[in-house]
Amino acid sequence: MKIHTIILLIIAAFFAPLAIFAADAAPATVATVNDLPWQLALIPLLTPLIISCVKILVPKIPGAIIPTILAPVLGIVLDLVSHLTMSTSLNIWLAMGLGLAGVGLREIKDQLTKPPETDT
Numbered sequence: 001m002k003i004h005t006i007i008l009l010i011i012a013a014f015f016a017p018l019a020i021f022a023a024d025a026a027p028a029t030v031a032t033v034n035d036l037p038w039q040l041a042l043i044p045l046l047t048p049l050i051i052s053c054v055k056i057l058v059p060k061i062p063g064a065i066i067p068t069i070l071a072p073v074l075g076i077v078l079d080l081v082s083h084l085t086m087s088t089s090l091n092i093w094l095a096m097g098l099g100l101a102g103v104g105l106r107e108i109k110d111q112l113t114k115p116p117e118t119d120t
Contacts, residue, residue, distance in 0.1 A: 075099020
């Protein structure tokens with residue numbers, strides 16, 4: 001079995017329970033910025049910090065895994081921690097999106113701090 005097939009099976013095994021629970025859930029409402037608790041607003045800020053610590057501890061993580069798997073999972077974990085410690089509402093899809101937003105925030109910071117290219 002090839003490695004990409006194994007990775008796809010792992011991803012499918014991760015999302016299968018979410019699909020089962022989503023079928024039983026009530027229709028989702030659209031969350032606005034005013035509805036977002038401050039704990040969830042910290043997820044895009046904490047995700048790049050945690051990812052950089054993980055990259056220091058495990059330097060051989062492939063770059064493609066970070067935005068596709070690690071950032072959404074970190075968003076879910078941070079949302080779960082917030083839910084358990086501060087009794088906020090648990091929203092897995094929003095947490096995944098906020099984890100991915102953390103990757104986008106880091107990319108914006110990298111683009112703004114990169115020196116401009118000169119034409120020579």
